[in-house]
Amino acid sequence: MTELHDTVLDWYDANARDLPWRSATASAWSVMVSEFMLQQTPVSRVLPIHEAWMERWPTPADLAAEPTGEAVRAWGRLGYPRRALRLHAAATAIVEQHDGEVPASYDELIALPGVGDYTAAAIATFAYGKRHVVLDTNVRRVFARTLSGVEFPAQSVNKAERELAAGVLPLDEPTAATWSVAVMELGALVCTAANPSCTRCPVADLCAWRAAGHPAYDGPPRKVQTWAGTDRQCRGRLMAVLRDADAPVHRSRLDTVWSDETQRRRALEGLLKDNLAKEVEPDFFALP
């Protein structure tokens, strides 16, 4: 434990947001649902959906008992709706293989649909207090700045970065868990991507990037997501129609939300293939 640890932990103790999945009484399932929803999605948009989900499906078995389409519908406009599909599939696997209890080990977690390295480490850590390196975009950015002296981390996690994070992970299990959530919170609230608030950063005096004079990012161009006119936008339009419908919709209804026929057909085929939609009878479509 170093001054960096003490400072970050003290800052978290005083500044942590009171989020439902951080409650002392939050179930592992609540943590798991939050982690799925938070993938690439801001906290503010997750909060109401997470609350609704926990009320409707307080256990994995409750969700697994419903059709996948109900999960997709209740996902609302969170984005990346296949996360809802994967969460439903994970709930089913938990019922069938883990007696309805969210498993606690990283290996069991990462075997679940929709659970990758980050989410497995996060659930094991935040729901069960295990000691794992938790590397999300916030943690990576904080370490890039404070420890490596650069504005942004590499495009993907490499061995050196993982070892760096492992090297500063407290040995004590519960402290390691708090450390990870504290670093994430610092990245989310202070050491942000666009406009970091160095003036109110608790570790500014210990930050290598600041010490170096905030050198500008000089790595490869960071990928920017195209959106307008893409298949993804088209898929989103089609899914919105299916979500908002209370009965199967005719193909002609889908035609109204996207003019390019070739792209519209391709997008619909993709949704059917991904099991986000189904053709209940010829030319009539609905959520699965």
Next chain:
DNA sequence: CAGACGTGGGT
């Protein structure tokens, strides 16, 4: 490993 995969708020 690069690209696909939603959505909306902030600047």
Next chain:
DNA sequence: TACCCAAGTCT
């Protein structure tokens, strides 16, 4: 207005 970006995973 455009562009950036938000607790990634899968192929």
